[in-house]
Amino acid sequence: MQYQITTNQRRFDIAMIHDFLRSTYWAKGIPRSVVTRSIRNSLCFGAFQGSAQVGFARVITDRATTAYLADVFVLPEHRGRGVAKLLVAKILAHRELQGLWRFILATEDAHGLYAQFGFKPLPQPDHFMTIAFPNVYEKKSAPPLSR
């Protein structure tokens, strides 16, 4: 059966998305409430086979100048069939993501996927800065205040 891409969040399988994301290297342990809020506040794309969601991608964007592609995944049994390429193609063609100044993403090992669509390593990575909280979802409670 063919795969379809939709941005209609009412169709999304939030339980499946949360279940997948909480086991990833980039969002390990993420609470469901955070996943729900992140989806609500982003432009998201779901890949479907019939009524079953098999893939997901989230674009954090002002829909005018800048976009950040995150949380891209395809369920294991549907990999190797072009679903991720279909997702990325639909994202880059979306009418609200045209004329951007910059589209950014971070990946540990899927560079070859995104390179097919024109993504390149940062030309000047030293121009970028970050504040990272790598274990933020794994903390059960805030650390005690130091006195």
Ligand SMILES: CC(C)(COP(=O)(O)OP(=O)(O)OC[C@H]1O[C@@H](n2cnc3c(N)ncnc32)[C@H](O)[C@@H]1OP(=O)(O)O)[C@@H](O)C(=O)NCCC(=O)NCCS
């Ligand atoms: C990465 C992932 C989304 C690819 O999904 P997919 O539907 O199997 O990918 P496609 O079938 O559309 O093809 C992917 C293409 O990118 C290439 N590629 C490059 N790096 C890859 C990687 N790390 N994993 C999978 N494909 C990769 C493949 O070789 C393929 O190219 P080809 O068509 O020229 O052979 C999927 O393997 C996945 O969900 N992985 C776990 C989550 C993850 O790592 N997400 C990426 C975070 S940036």
